[in-house]
Amino acid sequence: MTRDRQRCGRDGEERAATYLAARGFAILARNVRAAAGEIDLVALDDDTLVFCEVRTRRSRGQGGALESVTPAKQRQVVRVAEWFLAGHPHLHARPIRFDVVAIDVRDDAIEVVHVRDAFSA
8 A cells, every 4th residue: 555545544534533523423443453454433423333434535546435335345344343342341232333434535625425324234
């Protein structure tokens, strides 16, 4: 992965965290890594535990940001969420949701799309 792509991803994750926090989400963790992969953000939306995948795209060459959350990526996020919950038993009683924040950057315009309950476990 090139340094430019890494920076784009980090910037997108920061933008997504700011976006969610401005809407009342409490960010609990960022970049949760396990053997199965990574979850970008873990947050609370009122009483609901939200596992959030963030996708940032600067061009349509590989499709839009939202389109890039494939079924394989969804399964990976679910596996990491299961791992995260195993290490945080105090969170088990909460409802769980999987969201996607898609960020498309075009020239000087930035479009942020938040899809609540984008997929299920």
